[in-house]
Amino acid sequence: GNSVTQMEGPVTLSEEAFLTINCTYTATGYPSLFWYVQYPGEGLQLLLKATKADDKGSNKGFEATYRKETTSFHLEKGSVQVSDSAVYFCALWEYGNKLVFGAGTILRVKS
């Protein structure tokens, strides 16, 4: 079945540091890939998505590139802020199937 594996957290960074959160997936076909963010005490917000190989999703300074050859969709940001502290979920969706989430990665940014 489909699955998503994320790097374990928490990830703790200083403000303005470079962020990478790794995400790899297993799927039978050609899924769409997503990053969702959940701020403390809130619901999930769609951060970015990519629907086919080599697509790059971007939003709010975050980027992720759909790499079919490595089945990966790593999240990156050049300079994190304290306000980026949240839980980040990588997810995949294939037509006719459920949205499958990774376990989530906690990001803590210190000032």
Add this chain to the structure above:
Amino acid sequence: DTEVTQTPKHLVMGMTNKKSLKCEQHMGHRAMYWYKQKAKKPPELMFVYSYEKLSINESVPSRFSPECPNSSLLNLHLHALQPEDSALYLCASSRLAGSETQYFGPGTRLLVL
């Protein structure tokens, strides 16, 4: 506008109570979802409605009863819950059930005493 609203924000109920959670979207989406999220875990799908009809029930106990009165509204009726049902309940919607992008509401944080 990609807003899904949920009420109430917080709910405390006893095991003999009956309560309802409400979800609303005005994006013209025809698919709506209920998820349950325990602390430090990803959301787990409970129900999917497509064109106001229940299309997926992920073997959810009958003490949870969903209802979709119209294309904009989704309710979750709760009765005789257990303490282990305490969680964040998230509603989501998408353009169609086969559409890839789901938009989530802020959730209702439920505590069962």
